[in-house]
Amino acid sequence: MQIEATGLGKRFQRDWIFRGLTRAFRPGSATAVLGPNGAGKSTLLNTIAGQLLPTEGALAYTLSGRPVAVEDVPQHLAYAAPYLELLEELTLLELLRFHTQFKPLQAGVSLERLIDIMYLEKGRHQLVREFSSGMKQRLKLGLALYAAAPLLLLDEPTTNLDATGVAWYQEHVEATRAGRTLLLSSNVPAEYSFCDEELLVTDFQTGKR
């Protein structure tokens, strides 16, 4: 998905979080959205996801040369973030069946294959609520990385992952990012070192008031 941000700005009450952001995000690119805690990285991802309205400026989305209305962006989007909750009252298999009804997996990836990829075989019939935080994070990432969605947003993707989990993430983000538009919010170089572009949110904060 091609995304063109023009003069994009977001304000909460009287505080501008970012302002004057003009940038194109191309299919096949991976952009690291960087900045200190509270800089506005998640706010920017949520705005690009169409979940927050920009206060000023515009976002234009194009898929295979056709414009996509902002209200249709969610169907083309896979998003993993600490603040997006899993349905923890379901077992893993129930959750995967439910989730993939509205967010299908990539061609050739079955539910069983995804369970293997996520190393969650033993949790197949377990309530997600009982998963460790690392298991939940592998589940969130597996659902996003292997979704059939051209726009991939990852917010702090290695949250709760140990060193093995971080290596797992690096392997699978590489395996799934070709041709997609990826934006990744991070403070951890191991999460974003593969990205070909960087966007420092604080570059869009001078003179914003």
Ligand SMILES: Nc1ncnc2c1ncn2[C@@H]1O[C@H](COP(=O)(O)OP(=O)(O)OP(=O)(O)O)[C@@H](O)[C@H]1O
């Ligand atoms: N819904 C909201 N209403 C008011 N202020 C908000 C809202 N959401 C976020 N903010 C504020 O916007 C600023 C940016 O927050 P945001 O979560 O985007 O930062 P971040 O760079 O992702 O931070 P972190 O690295 O800590 O996750 C913060 O000051 C936060 O308090």
